[in-house]
Amino acid sequence: MFSTATAYARPQQFANAYRHIGTETGVSGATPHRLVAMLFEGYMDAVxxxxxxxxxxNVERKSxxxxxxxRIVGEGLRENLDMKSGGRLAQDLNDLYGYLExxxxxxxxxxDEAILDECQxxxxxxQDAWNAIGETVGGFSGRG
Structure with missing residues (x-):
C-alpha cells in the first residue's frame, strides 16, 4: 500500500510530509503508524x-x-502510496484520494457543506481501519 514493503517503514518520509502540511507537533518520536494516524486526525480537523x-x-477559515x-490528502497520504508493490489496495486508495481532492x-x-460531510x-x-490495525499490531491505541 505505501511505498515500501511494509506500512511501518520510511518514518522520515511520513514525518516530513506531516511537517510539510503544517499539522500539530508531536512528530518526533512517533512511529510511522502514528504519523499516518496523525494525518487522518489532521484531515478530520481540517474538514x-x-x-x-x-x-x-468566514471564507478565509473555510478556505x-x-x-x-x-494537502493532507495529496502530500501526506496519496503521495506516499506505493503504486508498484501496493497492488489493488494502493490503486483504490489513489482513486479515492483523487476523488476526495x-x-x-x-x-x-x-x-457546500454536504460535500464536506461526504468527504468526512x-x-x-x-481512519477507523488504520486505528484498528494499530491496536492489533504493536499495541497502537488510536491516540498515542
Missing part, C-alpha cells in the same frame, strides 16, 4: 474547520481548512 468557516460565513485537508475543491467553490464520511472508515 471540521472548513465546515465551521462555512457556517460562520484554510479545505486547503489543509487537500476533487470533492474538496468543489466544496470550496460551491460553499469517505475518510472515516480508513
Amino acid at each position: 471540521a474547520q472548513a465546515r465551521g468557516g462555512m457556517r460562520a460565513g 484554510r481548512g479545505i486547503q489543509r485537508a487537500l 476533487l470533492r474538496l475543491t468543489q466544496a470550496n467553490i460551491r460553499n 464520511r469517505l475518510m472515516q472508515p480508513l
Whole structure:
C-alpha cells in the first residue's frame, strides 16, 4: 500500500510530509503508524474547520481548512502510496484520494457543506481501519 514493503517503514518520509502540511507537533518520536494516524486526525480537523468557516460565513477559515485537508490528502497520504508493490489496495486508495481532492475543491467553490460531510464520511472508515490495525499490531491505541 505505501511505498515500501511494509506500512511501518520510511518514518522520515511520513514525518516530513506531516511537517510539510503544517499539522500539530508531536512528530518526533512517533512511529510511522502514528504519523499516518496523525494525518487522518489532521484531515478530520481540517474538514471540521472548513465546515465551521462555512457556517460562520468566514471564507478565509473555510478556505484554510479545505486547503489543509487537500494537502493532507495529496502530500501526506496519496503521495506516499506505493503504486508498484501496493497492488489493488494502493490503486483504490489513489482513486479515492483523487476523488476526495476533487470533492474538496468543489466544496470550496460551491460553499457546500454536504460535500464536506461526504468527504468526512469517505475518510472515516480508513481512519477507523488504520486505528484498528494499530491496536492489533504493536499495541497502537488510536491516540498515542
